[in-house]
Amino acid sequence: MVRRLTRAAAHSDAQLIEEAAALAEGWAVLMDLMGGVVCSAPHTAGPEGVRAAAHPQLHPHLTIRKMTGAALVVGPGTAAPASRIDLIARTTVDLLRMRARVRRAEETHHAEQRLHTAVLHLLLSGQPHLATNVLGGAAFTHATVFRLTGQSVHAAYQAHWRTAQPSVSPSDPRTLVCVEGNELVVVALHGNGTDRHSARPLAARIADRHQLAGGFSDPLPLDMVATAWAEAGNARHGARAGRLTSATVLGSRGLLRVIPAHRLTSWSAAILRPLDREQRRTLEAYLRSGSAQAAASVLDVSEGTVRTRLRGIGTLLVAELDDPTVQAQLLLAVRAPAAPSQITSSTSLVPNPLLPTDLLTPEHAHRWASALLEPLDQPLRIALRCWLQHRGRTAPAASELSLSRSTLTDWMSKCGRALSLDLSSATVRAELHLAAETIATPDDIPALLPRRGGRTYRGRRPY
Structure with a gap:
């Protein structure tokens, strides 16, 4: 009898009431406290059940059993013993309570999923203060965005919810999880340099199990989530099914892994010490986006305002912000983990060596740069170095190299494939620039590219 009631409860309240009536060999009615019939078996029993609940005496x-917000009335058949009816009523009420708890949990689950999507949209629209207010004023400063796509996005979405049980409640706002279009989106919220990769292992397992292609961004401030979104999307385009790819794809080759963290932290703090919070935000937006126009969109100010701020920042840092080496060094500084507040000294950027000895010894820096650029032959290395000196702009670099723009574009594609790197990433370009300049020799100049007939490349083809 209990098994029959349980099987019926797995389908619906109505089927459970029908089963209870059948086992009681009579009728059963479920009603709410306002006297309305929720379901009854048979349908004609509803009025009698309402009258019985109103005047049980x-x-x-x-048999009348009351519960929160509702009441169950069972009318037994003439042959049904009282003990049997009591068991039916108690079991049915317990199952109805269980179903109510499940419904409340599902409603909470769906409400929280909608809240995750709303917070993501606030972050993407450049309103981090509203987003953090929704999160209960949580003290998170940075976010890492994961974007995954494939045939099983919705199954992966449910699996991620079951495994991570994410929440945006004030007590533990760690991760946002939602579906945007045909993508599973995970946004890990954290401080600068803390828990930045806590969501990565789970996202990688989800990608592998459901054969999704995914990409993830560098950790970025909350007001730059739109940039992180674009970074993750670029990384996802180059990912294979079942794999999670970084926006920079540098991994263990990246300077944040190569340079000891304490050295990088101290150096970064000393470099950026003259800047206040707004100036650091402006500088990071400019360096990561690659232009004042793109930074203006991220910061929601005019391009002229960004350029005015950058002139002031250049004065404070005693640096020429248009110089590609200065940009590369500053991008490394803004990406460094947060420094302790007790660091009060300041220093200036130095053009030589490109990687200050405070970070790496000259020998170590040369080994790092040589290993990073080892897949490139000299012609490609010369072309890449020139292109990076022009901050990734093809037209002026092609002019200096005396190559057509299509030829240089093709060469840069070869460089990207040989290095397994996305050259559209500002972070990748910055580190490659530092590496190329670190190992450059007097022969690594455009004038020494072998050529014939002006623009024709001569010698071994760079494939």
Whole structure:
């Protein structure tokens, strides 16, 4: 009898009431406290059940069980013993309570999923303060965005919810999880340099299990989530099914892994010490986006305002912000983990060596740069170095190299494939620039590219 009731409860309240009536060999009615019939078996039993619940003393032969917000009335058949009816009523009420708890949990689950999507949209629209207010004023400063796509996005979405049980409640706002279009989106919220990769292992397992192609961004400030979104999307385009790819794809080759963290932290703090919070935000937006126009969109100010701020920042840092080496060094500084507040000294950027000895010894820096650029032959290395000196602009670099723009574009594609790197990433370009300049020799100049007939490349083809 209990098994039959449980099987019925797995389908619906109505089927459970029908089963209870059948086992009681009579009728059963479920109603709410306002006297409305929720379901009854048979349908004609509804009015009698309502009258019995309103005046139980007048219906002693009926079994009435009350619960939160509702009541169950069971009318037994003439042959049904009282103990059997009591068991039916108690079991049915317990199953109804269980179903109510499940419904409340599902409603909470769906409400929280909608809240995740709303917070993501606030971050993407450049409103981090509203987003953090929704999160209960949580003290998170940075976010890492994961974007995954494939045939099983919705199954992966549910699996991620079951595994991570994410929440945006004030007590533990760690991760946002939602579906945007045909993508599973995960946004890990954290401080600068803390828990930045805590969501990565789970996202990688989800990608592998459901054969999704995914990409993830560098950790970025909350007001730059739109940039992180674009970075993750670029990385996802180059990912294979079942794999999670970084926006920079540098991994263990990246300077944040190569340079000891304490050295990088101290150096970064000393470099950026003259800047206040707004100036650091402006500088990071400019360096990561690659132009004042793109930074203006991220910061929601005019391009002229960005350029005015950059002139002031250049004065404070005693640096020429248009110089590609200065940009590469500053991008490394803004990406460094947060420094302790007790660091009060300041220093200036130095053009030589490109990687200050405070970070790496000249020998170590040369080994790092040589290993990073080892897949490139000299012609490609010369072309890449020139292109990076022009901050990734093809037209002026092609002019200096005396190559057509299509030829240089083709060469840069070869460089990207040989290095397994996305050259559209500002972070990748910055580190490659530092590497190329670190190992450059007097022969690594455009004038020494072998050529014939002006623009024709001569010698071994750079494939």
